[in-house]
Amino acid sequence: MRTGTWLIGARGSVAVTSMIGALAVRAGLTAPTGCVLESPALRERVRPGIGDLVFGGHDVTSVPLEKKAAELAGSGVVPAALALAVKDDLAAVEQNVRPLPAAATQAETAREIAADLESFRRRHDLERVIVINVSTTEPVPPPHPAHASLADLRAALSGADSGVDPGVDPGVDPGVDPGVDPGVDPGVDPGVDSAADPAADPAADSVASPVLPPSSLAAYAALSAGCPYVDFTPSAGARLPALDTLAREQGLPYAGHDGKTGETLVKSVLAPMFAQRNLRVRTWSGVNLLGGGDGANLAQPGANAAKSASKQRVLPETLGYLPQGETRIDYLEDLGDFKTAWDLVTFEGFLGTGMRMEFTWHGCDSALAAPLVLDLARLTAAAHRAGRAGPLPELAFFFKDPLGEVPHGLADQWRVLVDFVTALTPEPTP
Amino acid sequence: MRTGTWLIGARGSVAVTSMIGALAVRAGLTAPTGCVLESPALRERVRPGIGDLVFGGHDVTSVPLEKKAAELAGSGVVPAALALAVKDDLAAVEQNVRPLPAAATQAETAREIAADLESFRRRHDLERVIVINVSTTEPVPPPHPAHASLADLRAALSGADSGVDPGVDPGVDPGVDPGVDPGVDPGVDPGVDSAADPAADPAADSVASPVLPPSSLAAYAALSAGCPYVDFTPSAGARLPALDTLAREQGLPYAGHDGKTGETLVKSVLAPMFAQRNLRVRTWSGVNLLGGGDGANLAQPGANAAKSASKQRVLPETLGYLPQGETRIDYLEDLGDFKTAWDLVTFEGFLGTGMRMEFTWHGCDSALAAPLVLDLARLTAAAHRAGRAGPLPELAFFFKDPLGEVPHGLADQWRVLVDFVTALTPEPTP
Amino acid sequence: MRTGTWLIGARGSVAVTSMIGALAVRAGLTAPTGCVLESPALRERVRPGIGDLVFGGHDVTSVPLEKKAAELAGSGVVPAALALAVKDDLAAVEQNVRPLPAAATQAETAREIAADLESFRRRHDLERVIVINVSTTEPVPPPHPAHASLADLRAALSGADSGVDPGVDPGVDPGVDPGVDPGVDPGVDPGVDSAADPAADPAADSVASPVLPPSSLAAYAALSAGCPYVDFTPSAGARLPALDTLAREQGLPYAGHDGKTGETLVKSVLAPMFAQRNLRVRTWSGVNLLGGGDGANLAQPGANAAKSASKQRVLPETLGYLPQGETRIDYLEDLGDFKTAWDLVTFEGFLGTGMRMEFTWHGCDSALAAPLVLDLARLTAAAHRAGRAGPLPELAFFFKDPLGEVPHGLADQWRVLVDFVTALTPEPTP
Amino acid sequence: MRTGTWLIGARGSVAVTSMIGALAVRAGLTAPTGCVLESPALRERVRPGIGDLVFGGHDVTSVPLEKKAAELAGSGVVPAALALAVKDDLAAVEQNVRPLPAAATQAETAREIAADLESFRRRHDLERVIVINVSTTEPVPPPHPAHASLADLRAALSGADSGVDPGVDPGVDPGVDPGVDPGVDPGVDPGVDSAADPAADPAADSVASPVLPPSSLAAYAALSAGCPYVDFTPSAGARLPALDTLAREQGLPYAGHDGKTGETLVKSVLAPMFAQRNLRVRTWSGVNLLGGGDGANLAQPGANAAKSASKQRVLPETLGYLPQGETRIDYLEDLGDFKTAWDLVTFEGFLGTGMRMEFTWHGCDSALAAPLVLDLARLTAAAHRAGRAGPLPELAFFFKDPLGEVPHGLADQWRVLVDFVTALTPEPTP
């Protein structure tokens, strides 16, 4: 039951924390804290297990995994001793991480991505490969008529306007580590680059905009290659009608969007509480202060807007109305990989009495996200084995902006998840 | 379907806020915000409605309801205009509030309580009367052998050690308002009095301790008179084997304990979140700062211990283990009727990464409690009509320390409640 | 020693709270809590006293003071009983509040303003009149060459580009109360109006921009009429070289800018603490959530930018460097007149250890500002009597963005203030 | 100008962090962040410098410094690389750390302590030796008549009731590390021991109580040996009339009490802010949650009471009255060396309007304390050189419970400190 876990953004914080963690759990060096499928309620049910996952992926940077691991250890995300202990295993994963292809047309790029997936599967004799997007959040892509139909999409991908891939800054060879400074990698982050120089940003220029944003191109390539696709980011991914058709044609499940790890997680339990108690929420305001690579990218207006939209959805869905207030995201480099979110909720009770609640969440985003990536790889693999095709709304528990008509309160999502796992594996498998 | 709602502690903050609120809702002067049975999910299902409730009760103080209403308006719990608008209706309720009987034996006191209930029912031609305890929290009572069997209890109540009723300070005539100062009523609060002068406190003296604490005597009298009993406080109430037997014999339901209105409510959604995400809670510490009559009483070690025990139960029940940390309650007179609770949760995620969350809850306790008192009166009446006898674990949603083997996460309790309501009234009744 | 206190923005929250408070203190109905000159350290020193202040002012709205007082009572800023008790005195003040003049040229408008001041002084036989700007915060005005010299300014004010006064929406007769709804007064707030319809906003159009923004025109008029000028807002006010010349020529003191009442006040004691302890502040982020008229205006980008700049200044001035982070202001109508600010400070200690502090401030802005307005009127009057002309840097204690080369830590500002008061009045005057 | 720094409690967290830090600063491996004498305002003025300090000390445990350093690195107080880099220098310090003497009489114990000091001075050719108490906080000692006069004290120390030294559990040889578990050292902590077994605790038994508590015996010995004494803890130390006489006779300065590092530091700037603004503080409540060795000890009622008293003093001293509320200290082992304090302040402004502020402080106590220990060693040495004898109230800036009639607001204390430094060293010394 060896299962490939192919990460788009394989050299990023979430990806490398996932790899180190899976390797350390497999080696018995750490407990699977934070892995939902290892909680008492679900333990021993879902196959593949963590130890069955084999990692690989694409990235546009070439910073070695080991260097990234050292950074993560330096900033307290990963214990230094653990990073050291899985050094050799991580070196083996490094062999499976490839530069993101960038060909003359998006059709050709997709073929090269698919070829990488196929060669990974064969090389490691994998039962299946799950592709998970953990790369930099993209701005909301401009609409394109070809998004609506698979036939149109196929035609467009080979066409004239598909030659510019916004995922790769053309001035940088992504296969070469461009600098020695571990913290600053000027060629790496297309979002940040484009903000610094908007004129050079193809995404900002609707004329030059390619047919598919990188996440959707990855989804297209994955589904074409017979691989289920999961989007852990708010990017478009498989969320286009044409790609839904493709997934169903191929008999492949897909899931997303945007891993729910911090403030939104808390909202998804507090908002139902107010609703069930029939307390009227007047205002709900939030501020997220974060550093790290994700933070740097979210400081860009486009990505920030995509993320904020994703974060706010839980309130109207669970309360039945949208209270006043906004969710802000501010980048502070000096905060490093830990994020602090503060929310203020003002509400009205019996006889109009005004009351208030505030919370501060201080979490390590990568440490919260990584175990969910492992869960998602396992669940999507099990769903594929069980013959599921199309979106997996049962995984709403994991996402800020879940696919399908699903409950948005965490407790209801939990129940759906437990039922889903039970249906997949009626008996606990020791 | 006129239903009596007999409040033990009828002159207290929760009681008077409940009365004013019900009268104002009935008069169409305010929305039933905070009433769970009026939330979109449950609206129009449970009979009696709020407008069907008729109020009465016992208390050991004789501060007029109108005076208490003015206090509540002064401290921002009730809008002054609303208190004014229901003045006449409240004066009518005043006719139904009686001094707590205090006879030579507890058996005789119980008979007098029952007689008051019976006369209330007859006077208002009520279908049934629900007795709800919203009086001062008692210390945990000393065990007594007669608690275990109804026959023994009946014998003991007429016996020698039943002559001192700790619910009434013998030096004060509870029928006479002892002072003009609205804020200080020296004869009112037996808990506070007894602490000031422990020698005069029968409850502090295990020799003189009566068979039943006041809450259980009230439950005994209510059940004997054919009235369901609900305990909104952490006191013993109906929670004794002898009283359970009595309830079943009489075919009467009972419910409790300790209304869940603030910090514990929040805990009951956050703790399941940590459990479902398999995050390990290391410490959970809370401090509750409150003023008001309840606060003054909870400053007494005995009552404080009873309340703190009730508050902490949710953690082991939902997490499966007890994290380090305590819940403290501090009385600050100057805080008035608003309570501020602060909780710090430290937890461990993937690879042992330490994280933390804190929340501050600033609520008006009486405004949070009163609508639940209305819900409980209605639900217990409906359960009685449906033939239920014994404890009502389906009402766990409302309590910090619910009866029976029940879920402790709020979301599960909510589901149980919705099912209960649906079973009681299969069709919404307009 | 009767002293005029002429408020620009006399019908706003700060103004009316100041008036009610001064009247109530004079009548012995309330203690002067929040008045710095009434603290034990400074009590009984500065003449005029609160009871010597006589109020008047200009505004662009005509909402009656009594109506505003009722609003303030309704939202908990002023006790309803107090508003009632000073009703007659407030009606007397109403006679002194006049619509802001709006003539063909700014020179002519200034003359009409000065005439109003003069007639106020004569009517009430006042020793002097202090003009204090508590009107809506303006956007930063475009630079104008005439700001640099008094002679140029005088010439320009009578010239061609001075005919449009951005302080008054030309479509609304400010002398007529345009509506009955107390909460929504569409003609009232020029900042809000102009945002709703940017095309109609003269300030947004640099071509049509008049020589002076309204606050500076008020300062020009006040100084011309022999009245000291204080700016409690971040607007330009007297802060132009030409107006400084005018003040000195006239022998008049002036003070400002931007009353320091909430988050910035706290910053001004915490930042020196970090500096003195040689702890390195890495990030300092703040969010201000507020409703009220001021909040509505600060939701406009121009005013928001002016205010945020003013708020942030304390950090570099006291720390010696600018940590990462921003101060945000968000408008939430439902918060009403209370403001919640949250700040997160991350700092580094010995051996690079990272630590953090956060604070939440929940204050009523008008209740914090109003007593300072009374202090400023008294201090500026005393300074004038003592012969001071030009800026009063000794009043830095009161301002977010004080004039002159002054300390920015609150404690140092306090010392300067105490010395200033002592110099003004060597002996306490009983 | 080599200056001895003799630490009572030399193997504790504060002591070892001080040593590592001083060694690392001397080696140029880290910046002196947190050292007040290295802030821009005071830099380069006080001799000795950090590099001139030579460490030694007494302790009742024998856990090696290197082991403690490893613990501190493990819990994030000290960077692991730094601990490694100063390993050899720390091994040299280890030679100067001696078991606390425990002789038949306290007089004899004091002589042995003094002998250790003398031999340290000679061995390292030190200009002077400053003794600083950073050992476990003691309960408030029972009063003893001999505390009032030096002659009586000398007599009593050699007398009958001086044979039991509460600082050392007689059942344990303090020179031998009694266990292998680094975290639990049963013979070490007299406070903890005594609480666990009150019958065996001489301090709990007023009959057996020795003349002086350990901190005062250390002060007596230090002063007798010609060494200035500083108490960084709330223990009695030199704060007895007899010891004040001794210090003056010997021409020696002394300082204390209780290093001000966290919540109290913040209080000492916020409380003056409220006072200066004439805002009335109604309640001020605090809770301190901490782990570490100090936390374990402060969980003992005696030590807790001593500390809480010390922490609360700032409020009445700066406000002029004592608001309602308490400061609580709770021990949570799982919090480790970081402490979280939360304070709620409710206050009243103009016209009685109620407002509130809360803050959370999350600091590493040892990292906050250690640089102050270095400052205190340097300042006390400079004061001694300048001929100062008796208490040093000018060092109030550093203490929660300072000696003498001093200001309690931090800003005033800072000014006093700057003047003191300026008087000691009129010119900056490069």
Ligand SMILES: NC(=O)c1ccc[n+]([C@@H]2O[C@H](COP(=O)([O-])OP(=O)(O)OC[C@H]3O[C@@H](n4cnc5c(N)ncnc54)[C@H](O)[C@@H]3O)[C@@H](O)[C@H]2O)c1
């Ligand atoms: N950490 C969390 O809690 C969390 C929660 C929800 C969503 N997310 C999302 O997960 C993603 C990863 O977060 P992170 O903290 O690891 O960010 P990161 O910046 O550390 O890593 C992103 C990686 O993606 C790579 N990348 C960029 N464009 C690419 C492309 N077109 N193709 C392939 N690789 C590309 C970057 O080079 C980088 O290595 C973000 O989109 C974030 O918003 C994270």
Ligand SMILES: NC(=O)c1ccc[n+]([C@@H]2O[C@H](COP(=O)([O-])OP(=O)(O)OC[C@H]3O[C@@H](n4cnc5c(N)ncnc54)[C@H](O)[C@@H]3O)[C@@H](O)[C@H]2O)c1
């Ligand atoms: N308000 C909440 O959010 C909340 C939540 C859970 C539980 N409770 C419990 O509800 C109870 C009432 O709270 P409150 O704020 O109204 O308190 P309160 O002090 O205002 O009122 C209590 C009333 O009970 C009366 N009383 C005392 N002993 C009595 C006796 N033996 N028989 C009859 N009456 C007696 C008192 O005279 C008083 O009028 C408390 O026990 C409290 O712990 C309240």
Ligand SMILES: NC(=O)c1ccc[n+]([C@@H]2O[C@H](COP(=O)([O-])OP(=O)(O)OC[C@H]3O[C@@H](n4cnc5c(N)ncnc54)[C@H](O)[C@@H]3O)[C@@H](O)[C@H]2O)c1
């Ligand atoms: N409340 C505080 O704590 C505080 C602190 C610092 C500064 N301020 C400043 O004080 C000012 C007043 O605040 P507020 O809460 O009373 O606001 P508000 O909106 O209630 O009142 C402002 C008043 O100014 C009037 N006005 C607008 N333009 C005018 C003009 N050109 N001439 C004369 N009047 C005009 C408005 O009609 C309104 O009545 C604001 O600028 C605010 O930023 C307030």
Ligand SMILES: NC(=O)c1ccc[n+]([C@@H]2O[C@H](COP(=O)([O-])OP(=O)(O)OC[C@H]3O[C@@H](n4cnc5c(N)ncnc54)[C@H](O)[C@@H]3O)[C@@H](O)[C@H]2O)c1
């Ligand atoms: N860290 C801070 O921020 C801070 C602030 C103010 C005061 N303090 C005080 O500083 C002291 C040290 O704190 P810590 O965190 O290092 O504690 P710790 O428990 O780590 O160290 C105390 C040391 O004192 C030793 N000791 C106990 N009794 C002794 C005795 N009679 N003679 C000599 N040594 C003895 C112990 O063996 C231990 O090694 C405590 O009293 C604490 O209250 C600390």
Ligand code: NA
């Ligand atoms: Na908070």
Ligand code: NA
């Ligand atoms: Na907080």
